[in-house]
Amino acid sequence: MDGVKFCLTINTYLYKLYVMYDLDAAFSALADPTRRAILSRLAKGEATVNELAEPFEMTQPAISQHLKVLEDAGLIVRRVEGTKRPRRLAKAGIEAMDQWLAILRKALEKNYDRLDHVLAAMERQEKGKTR
């Protein structure tokens, strides 16, 4: 029964991961070069909207719109500091995406582990023929 409990825990965990972090929104948010550039800038540390707007030929409202998409997707968070609203990466959201890619990797790995066995059997057969 411990095995059953373990599986149920995993499923509950996957479900939570899916709902809490809205991974659909996270992957959609990444489907834009400006937003990816913003994330890589934030990977180096916190930044204000002005600092984020600087490298792009974009108006501040346009950048703010991108920041809103990233925020709604749970990938960045904001802090209040006087009149400034510096943004930084949301560790939990980024980690959830990493974990999710790891889960997919595992599912694929299963197929390729089987392929390893198929390839080993093919090689044994080849050797048998040449003997």
Add this chain to the structure above:
Amino acid sequence: MSKLTLKTEGDTHVIVTRRFAAPPEAVYRAHTDPKLIQKWLLGPEGWTMPVCINEAKAGGKFRYEWTNGKGAGFHITGEFVELQPYSRIVHIERMHLPDPTPDNHIETRFDADGTGTLMTMRMTLPDGKTRAAMLATGMERGMEASYVRLEGMV
């Protein structure tokens, strides 16, 4: 240690790489010979591929059908665009769930790597939204795998 890497690239790509101990010729054959494909391209434990039609030539069609033996199943259809034995396969595929998903354009390369092979699969989806949906579908399959294992234990 996992030999597989999976990552997203740009707006619409998913890149998968994997190393194999066997040479490119064998890995290529295992991707194009239906009898060999049926032995490994199975997904979660308990699933089989009763139908594997594969015309491995430019313009040729393929159809893979999976079942879990308990009434659940789905299939993939596609066309080969280009084949260069034993180094490269370009094909287009879609899943039927049962409605067809948007086309996934896939280039698979088999490069010699020492005595083995480095496989690089580059998927191109029509747009970022479709890629997000595809990754989410993979999530459901992963959950399905857990449920199938759960059934096995009860």
